[in-house]
Amino acid sequence: MLGTADDVLLPLNNYQRTITIANVGAPGGGIDSSLRQLTVTVTYTTTQFKATQKSYSIGAYISQFR
Numbered sequence: 636m637l638g639t640a641d642d643v644l645l646p647l648n649n650y651q652r653t654i655t656i657a658n659v660g661a662p663g664g665g666i667d668s669s670l671r672q673l674t675v676t677v678t679y680t681t682t683q684f685k686a687t688q689k690s691y692s693i694g695a696y697i698s699q700f701r
Contacts, residue, residue, distance in 0.1 A: 643683075650679035659696065669699045 661667040
């Protein structure tokens with residue numbers, strides 16, 4: 636539960652976010668003009684134990700169709 640005495644506050648002062656939008660190849664070759672691949676990566680340094688760099692990424696496909 637958020638807001639209890641055991642919560643640990645870790646400031647993320649030193650972080651970088653990268654957003655990449657890339658074309659997707661079509662099955663028959665070339666590029667699929669209606670589809671893009673989106674990747675968001677967040678990289679930060681934590682000082683909780685040692686100065687450790689961590690990175691998290693998530694990806695998705697975006698289409699002009701529903």
